[in-house]
Amino acid sequence: MATSAIPVAPPDKSVRPVGAVTVASAPAGHPFVARITAAPGITLLPDPPVPGAPAGVWWPPAVLDPVWIARNASSAQLLHIHFGTESYSAGELAAAIDAAHDAGWPVVFTVHDLDHPQLGDQTRYAEQLDVLVGGADAVITLTPGAASAIAGRWNRECLVIPHPSMVAPDALPPRVRTSDETLMGVHLKDIRPNVDGPGTVRTLLQAAAELRSHGVHARVEVRLHHGVRDEDSRREVRRLCAKDDHATLVEHERLSDAELDVALSRLDVAVLPYRHGTHSGWLELCWDLGVPVVAPAVGFYAEQHPDDSVASYAPGEVAGLAAALTALLDDADANRAGSPARTDLRIARRARRRASDAAAAETHAALYRRLLANGSVA
Numbered sequence: 001m002a003t004s005a006i007p008v009a010p011p012d013k014s015v016r017p018v019g020a021v022t023v024a025s026a027p028a029g030h031p032f033v034a035r036i037t038a039a040p041g042i043t044l045l046p047d048p049p050v051p052g053a054p055a056g057v058w059w060p061p062a063v064l065d066p067v068w069i070a071r072n073a074s075s076a077q078l079l080h081i082h083f084g085t086e087s088y089s090a091g092e093l094a095a096a097i098d099a100a101h102d103a104g105w106p107v108v109f110t111v112h113d114l115d116h117p118q119l120g121d122q123t124r125y126a127e128q129l130d131v132l133v134g135g136a137d138a139v140i141t142l143t144p145g146a147a148s149a150i151a152g153r154w155n156r157e158c159l160v161i162p163h164p165s166m167v168a169p170d171a172l173p174p175r176v177r178t179s180d181e182t183l184m185g186v187h188l189k190d191i192r193p194n195v196d197g198p199g200t201v202r203t204l205l206q207a208a209a210e211l212r213s214h215g216v217h218a219r220v221e222v223r224l225h226h227g228v229r230d231e232d233s234r235r236e237v238r239r240l241c242a243k244d245d246h247a248t249l250v251e252h253e254r255l256s257d258a259e260l261d262v263a264l265s266r267l268d269v270a271v272l273p274y275r276h277g278t279h280s281g282w283l284e285l286c287w288d289l290g291v292p293v294v295a296p297a298v299g300f301y302a303e304q305h306p307d308d309s310v311a312s313y314a315p316g317e318v319a320g321l322a323a324a325l326t327a328l329l330d331d332a333d334a335n336r337a338g339s340p341a342r343t344d345l346r347i348a349r350r351a352r353r354r355a356s357d358a359a360a361a362e363t364h365a366a367l368y369r370r371l372l373a374n375g376s377v378a
Contacts (some may be wrong), residue, residue: 023074026061035164039365060087066099090127106371109136120347143303166285174265198236200273207322279355
């Protein structure tokens with residue numbers, strides 16, 4: 001089987017360790033951040049409370065407030081920025097970086113998104129990226145394609161470290177039944193700006209009809225949150241599903257992690273509904289669960305797992321989506337939802353994740369220690 005992870009650079013053993021490192025992260029309370037800070041000797045500061053927000057809400061991240069940084073200069077040694085930057089202006093982010101450097105903290109920025117999924121107009125976010133990529137002492141991203149784009153746009157070299165696992169290490173494996181139907185699903189969640197709900201559903205329904213014309217007993221499941229950001233799109237999705245006898249629309253509150261694992265594990269193929277983007281944690285969750293994924297040919301989704309578990313298509317292209325679905329179903333004929341083969345694949349991938357997650361955490365730890373040992377503060 002082809003490897004699904006981009007090789008992680010081994011820790012630089014020539015670097016002089018500086019002992020334990022406490023990291024202030026924006027945010028701390030996110031599964032991605034928990035995985036990459038799991039190496040021995042790395043401590044993660046908890047997210048500061050956000051005034052007026054319920055417990056557990058980390059956005060907007062207070063660790064990017066220069067006043068908070070100054071007051072907590074002795075509590076951490078380094079600032080690592082991941083998510084939540086859209087809550088601030090480019091000037092505010094520049095002030096946060098300056099405050100971190102004044103505190104003696106190196107700044108690391110992981111570029112998850114070159115096009116922000118929560119935004120339609122990318123102008124403001126592009127200004128933020130100029131500040132963050134230009135001002136950080138080290139830049140990380142998740143795929144070689146994103147690293148190449150960053151090098152071309154900002155002339156910054158990136159450390160490429162693959163996305164870690166999204167299934168919790170102690171999560172129980174979902175138990176689902178096999179079916180004679182081929183279930184293809186798309187989850188639109190709250191129809192955020194980068195989700196093309198009507199376009200994806202229309203294309204998927206037509207592609208499923210094409211598969212049925214070739215003898216595939218194809219059904220489509222569309223999921224949607226009760227609370228959405230685009231009511232017009234919701235109405236159109238409802239209309240499209242209502243007139244197709246082979247479609248089921250499921251509207252619900254946000255699922256728990258366990259409920260989401262079950263919902264995805266029921267699928268023979270998952271389709272991502274994005275009109276723009278860079279990387280996808282949803283794709284990673286599907287990979288963990290053994291669910292094949294069809295991703296739009298935008299961003300660098302296909303590079304996250306360059307094996308036969310991810311296929312791509314041009315958004316809106318029915319024939320392309322039908323071909324991608326057919327390729328995955330043919331390659332994974334034995335890997336159907338609920339099958340023993342799916343169970344075996346999930347177990348094998350869990351073992352691979354343990355090794356790659358540990359390597360990624362050690363690579364982050366080595367970077368942190370190298371920055372502190374070298375006094376690499378701009």
